[in-house]
């Protein structure tokens with residue numbers, strides 16, 4: 001009966017996400033994020049910058065950018081006077097055009113609002129986690145709020161994943177770097193370093209949706225799955241993620257092709273953009289997310305890989321006090337992935353820790369907390385005695 005109820009809850013949540021996101025994305029409007037490049041330029045002898053812009057269908061601001069002209073300079077200067085060769089001019093034009101299209105496709109009101117809310121929300125969750133005040137029920141409520149605010153209301157873009165993916169694709173298509181995206185990426189990395197992957201943990205719209213789905217299939221104490229949940233060995237999940245990242249980057253840089261665009265699961269928050277391949281892939285991620293913890297994050301997400309690397313520099317992180325730990329390993333069993341087992345025993349490469357706080361809740365001696373500094377090593381034989 002409980003399993004049936006939870007299955008109903010999952011269907012309801014996904015239907016609500018799709019329906020409400022459809023309404024919200026229509027209300028926000030906005031232009032599609034599409035980078036078109038020119039394969040050749042229309043040039044003629046004696047052509048001025050103004051004529052160059054008109055013949056190639058470029059806004060005047062783009063033409064100014066191509067030739068490095070200030071607003072006060074006259075567009076009637078001949079382009080030959082700049083001394084660019086044809087291929088160089090084509091490259092510069094495509095770079096300027098791409099940056100213009102990027103700028104035009106963004107909602108410059110929504111973006112700062114979303115970042116301000118992200119920072120405020122993450123700060124509040126951090127305080128709760130530090131005080132060990134995130135119970136199983138509160139965790140679900142917080143994930144639900146993150147999905148509602150950062151996904152349904154504020155949409156698929158921007159997202160931590162998008163900053164990495166779009167930066168690589170833009171560079172692949174036009175060799176351009178969009179400065180606002182680099183600033184956003186810097187903020188996401190800072191949030192990752194400040195407190196263990198915190199933007200993925202509690203802020204990312206699709207990450208929190210997957211976490212919500214996974215918790216739907218857990219008992220009330222959030223310690224074990226109702227339907228069996230499995231933990232994929234980290235060397236497999238990370239291996240797949242690294243290979244996917246390399247294939248995606250090669251396709252973007254060598255062939256200017258965006259693999260992720262076809263299957264982007266963040267489009268669940270902009271459903272009218274989902275194609276057939278996307279629908280199949282997103283459904284597979286959502287359903288498998290009941291049994292495997294955050295499958296997209298662990299197996300495919302480009303930012304997931306980047307943030308796993310930066311997590312190593314983390315300031316605040318999940319730590320164990322071995323003076324009070326009784327080596328019962330309840331934390332490792334309740335942890336949705338293999339990470340707590342490695343944090344506890346320090347017996348391998350530490351996988352992604354999503355700072356969910358489940359380990360903090362279940363520890364019978366209160367030995368786990370999120371705190372600053374380097375993790376201690378367990379005393380020798382602390383765990384080997386029990387497993388012998």
Ligand code: SF4
Pocket residue numbers: 159160161199200201204205206207208294296297298301302303304305307
């Ligand atoms: S790893 Fe997961 S939580 Fe982090 S950006 Fe990717 S989808 Fe979001």
Ligand code: SF4
Pocket residue numbers: 318334335336337339340343352353354355356357358359360
């Ligand atoms: S170690 Fe596991 S249970 Fe603990 S915060 Fe990290 S992901 Fe959650």
